[in-house]
Amino acid sequence: MSSHLSSVLPTTLSILEAAVRRHQRVVFATSLGKEDMVLTDLIGRHGLPIPIFTLDTGKLHTETLALLDDITARYAIEIERMVPIQSELDVLAAQQPFAAIFESVEARRACCNARKVRPLARALEGATAWITGQRRAQSITRAHLPLSEHDAAHGIEKLNPLALWSSEEVDFYLQHNHVPINALHAQGFPSIGCAPCTRAIAPGEDERAGRWWWENPEHKECGLHGNNVNNPRRPLTQLATTSRTV
Numbered sequence: 598m599s600s601h602l603s604s605v606l607p608t609t610l611s612i613l614e615a616a617v618r619r620h621q622r623v624v625f626a627t628s629l630g631k632e633d634m635v636l637t638d639l640i641g642r643h644g645l646p647i648p649i650f651t652l653d654t655g656k657l658h659t660e661t662l663a664l665l666d667d668i669t670a671r672y673a674i675e676i677e678r679m680v681p682i683q684s685e686l687d688v689l690a691a692q693q694p695f696a697a698i699f700e701s702v703e704a705r706r707a708c709c710n711a712r713k714v715r716p717l718a719r720a721l722e723g724a725t726a727w728i729t730g731q732r733r734a735q736s737i738t739r740a741h742l743p744l745s746e747h748d749a750a751h752g753i754e755k756l757n758p759l760a761l762w763s764s765e766e767v768d769f770y771l772q773h774n775h776v777p778i779n780a781l782h783a784q785g786f787p788s789i790g791c792a793p794c795t796r797a798i799a800p801g802e803d804e805r806a807g808r809w810w811w812e813n814p815e816h817k818e819c820g821l822h823g824n825n826v827n828n829p830r831r832p833l834t835q836l837a838t839t840s841r842t843v
Contacts, residue, residue, distance in 0.1 A: 632730030641672030656791035
């Protein structure tokens with residue numbers, strides 16, 4: 598285990614365990630990417646009572662959906678699938694053709710709103726905190742990501758336990774613990790979203806370069822993480838670490 602991973606891993610586990618103690622209901626939103634599989638493994642490995650859900654937008658890759666069965670087989674965890682409301686998709690389709698997402702940021706965000714943001718709001722009903730797999734190193738919009746923040750849109754705490762992890766540390770953890778991952782990662786997809794909005798990246802490209810590749814980097818957020826856009830640097834929440842190892 599790398600020397601830095603031996604530091605951030607206990608901190609991450611401490612954040613998860615503290616969230617269970619402090620909150621009446623804390624939930625984890627998984628996109629089924631590498632980072633989220635690290636958190637899924639920690640939750641399953643340590644038997645943490647944290648319900649997990651994913652936003653099934655209706656546009657996911659078949660490889661992404663196949664991972665749900667792998668998770669159930671490995672951890673005996675059922676991931677709740679939050680789907681868009683069909684009537685809302687019908688309204689969106691009447692307002693703009695799907696191809697409009699490639700023509701303007703506003704049109705693309707309208708699609709994300711119907712397929713991701715509104716289902717997320719329903720998933721967080723009754724929760725007092727939620728967990729994400731975001732990392733600072735993923736993109737410029739996440740460069741100052743804190744370990745804990747207030748989610749003003751939903752009025753609850755938002756935890757980013759992997760904020761300080763590097764991509765190398767994520768890969769090391771997954772390989773060392775034989776964690777199942779999306780088959781698309783082996784095909785050049787480090788970050789995976791909806792199929793129409795995700796492509797493989799070329800060597801040397803930023804790991805999120807394949808997400809909404811036609812847009813400028815500062816626009817590459819879907820609306821789930823509104824604090825990331827135009828947000829000044831905030832100090833990290835001071836969280837105690839434990840000596841527990843994984």
